[in-house]
Amino acid sequence: MNPTVRRLALVALLAAGLPAMAQSLNKVDPQHLYEHWILINQKVDIDIPNSARGVNQPGCASVSYMIGSDGVPRDLKVEKVVPQGDFGQIAMSAVSNFRYGPSLSNKNHDPVATYYTVPFNAPSDPAGQQKVMAPCRLTGYAP
Template identity: 55%
Template structure:
């Protein structure tokens, strides 16, 4: 009787171990990449996107930025799109989120397997013409923790 349950017990242990390892690998698959290094993994294939902009709201006409985090999934579609930072406080967060949600990507030559990557994109609103002022505005929305 004991020998009959031994293969069942070993199979169950193997299944549990494989499930645990798959969970660990899935968590590690989408590593964080700085937005300027995303091209090494994914190339945006639709440079013009539509966004849902509000008609009225707080600080719509002020210069500002939104840092939008997301994961480029294995199919090139953004997943878990969220506004992580909005400077200054305004009602433009949903517009930034909708723009990034409409991005589409193709894998780069060094990412033929389509490895998911977590990153962020800085959406700039009413940007000043001066490059130094524009960069200062974008720096306000820089997020830490993304490897260059």
């Protein structure tokens, strides 16, 4: 086989396998993320627009992302915002500044997909916070 044709065939095979590799990324529920990665930030900077819509009421926003082998969030996507407004933009700003260190069981720094739900104007009690955050829970993430 011609070397150029061989290279093209190899590239086509690799490209065909990339979606399968992306789908095999471990999707971890936020409550079990500590088994893979540990958030090391004590504080994060957040950008809040001067004219943010709907931020005076209780709500939530969920941002999905992948933690890369270097502990930095990648491929951020706002998945849910309740109620509609600018909570998503603010939540994405916070999550983009997260930094993680690998847990003791993640010695290879294996990337994982996860999500984070940011509550806004939630009551201080845990039950009230859960009520505000419940509409933003994402499915499909394993414990």
